[in-house]
Amino acid sequence: MSRRHLPCRRPLLATLAAFAVLTGTAAAAPADTPRAPAAAATPLGALDDTYYQDALGKTGTALKGALHMIISDQSTLTYSQVWDALKDTDEDPSNSSNVILLYSGRSEPKSDNGGGTDQWNREHVWAKSHGDFGTATGPGTDIHHLRPADVSVNSIRGNKDFDNGGSEVSGAPGNYTDSDSFEPRDAVKGDVARMILYMAVRYEGDDSFADLEPNDQVSNGSAPNIGRLSVLKAWSQEDPPDTFEKRRNDVIFDQYQHNRNPFVDHPEWVDAIW
Numbered sequence: 001m002s003r004r005h006l007p008c009r010r011p012l013l014a015t016l017a018a019f020a021v022l023t024g025t026a027a028a029a030p031a032d033t034p035r036a037p038a039a040a041a042t043p044l045g046a047l048d049d050t051y052y053q054d055a056l057g058k059t060g061t062a063l064k065g066a067l068h069m070i071i072s073d074q075s076t077l078t079y080s081q082v083w084d085a086l087k088d089t090d091e092d093p094s095n096s097s098n099v100i101l102l103y104s105g106r107s108e109p110k111s112d113n114g115g116g117t118d119q120w121n122r123e124h125v126w127a128k129s130h131g132d133f134g135t136a137t138g139p140g141t142d143i144h145h146l147r148p149a150d151v152s153v154n155s156i157r158g159n160k161d162f163d164n165g166g167s168e169v170s171g172a173p174g175n176y177t178d179s180d181s182f183e184p185r186d187a188v189k190g191d192v193a194r195m196i197l198y199m200a201v202r203y204e205g206d207d208s209f210a211d212l213e214p215n216d217q218v219s220n221g222s223a224p225n226i227g228r229l230s231v232l233k234a235w236s237q238e239d240p241p242d243t244f245e246k247r248r249n250d251v252i253f254d255q256y257q258h259n260r261n262p263f264v265d266h267p268e269w270v271d272a273i274w
Contacts, residue, residue: 041246042253047265055262059272067201067269069260074259079135082122082146083113085256089248090148100244102191103157103184104145104172115151124148125192126199127159131210131224139203139212143252144261145195157182161218161227162192162235180218181228190239193232194263197270201262214274229274236263236270 014210048056055066077085087110093099098107101120108120115121125145133139149157163181168174174185184192196214205211211222218229241249241264249264263270 030192042250042265043244044265047260051260052262052265057175061273063269064201064273068204071198071202071259071262074075074209074257076137077141077143077256079122079141080135082141082143085143085252086122086146086148087113088255089143089251090204091207093247095242099148100237101153102149102188103153103169104150105174105185105187106150108148108150113148117152119151120148121151121154123147123154123157125195126212126226129159129222130220130226131212133209134223136209138207139199139209142199142202143203143256144198144259161220162196163218163228163231186239189235190237190241190267191237193270194241194245194261194267195241196226196232197236197263197274198261199274231273233270236267240267 002150018100033210034254051070053076055063055070065115069198075082087099090099090102091110092100092107095107097109097111099110099120100106101108102123112119113121123146124140125147126133126208128140131139135141139145153169153175154174160177160180160182162183164183166176166178166181169177172185174187176183183189198215199212203209203212212224212226214229214232215225215227217225220226245264249261253260
């Protein structure tokens with residue numbers, strides 16, 4: 001794993017702290033046992049001046065390669081640690097005791113995690129069988145694509161690719177599924193797309209895991225592919241990053257993995273690469 005960008009973290013945090021002083025806002029320092037939500041979105045200008053400086057001005061494979069080098073510099077979690085991380089990253093902004101479930105949108109107590117009916121568990125948005133990485137530390141525990149989800153809805157989604165159409169999912173209005181694909185509710189379509197594309201940039205086959213790539217088909221099975229790319233691109237445009245998604249990106253960066261999903265910060269990079 002490349003550590004080329006490790007020295008950038010301290011300058012970036014210092015830059016953000018200076019920005020906070022100038023704007024009169026408080027900048028929270030990363031904590032060993034994080035619990036508080038991020039106070040405000042990270043200033044994009046500060047990120048471009050530091051974190052993304054090697055990617056600016058590039059397109060296509062050059063941009064994808066530069067972003068891969070940047071975001072591969074990360075801390076990793078165990079699969080057990082993911083439980084507590086998701087309680088922070090997906091905290092309900094209206095109720096700090098709850099998380100928001102990805103597909104159903106339901107606010108559920110953080111403590112109600114597990115494998116029982118109506119509980120929430122850890123959904124791999126890039127299905128872990130697509131590339132056969134399971135729950136191994138790395139893609140199997142990367143919280144940029146792990147989200148709280150209703151146990152039953154998670155089971156219905158299974159390892160299906162993403163596409164439009166199907167019948168509405170019981171217990172999760174606005175989600176649709178058929179024999180080979182799953183369509184999430186409109187409010188998180190872009191989130192799903194950007195998580196999938198993050199995985200395609202982060203995992204390029206150079207760290208003992210498969211080279212994950214989106215394609216424009218469904219029924220990918222155990223191949224390290226997921227689709228449909230054309231639909232994911234449309235979803236990213238239709239549902240741009242919102243406050244919840246941006247805050248989530250900041251919490252992961254500041255308190256857990258110390259890397260970012262570049263497509264949350266720069267959604268225009270989706271079309272610049274694909």
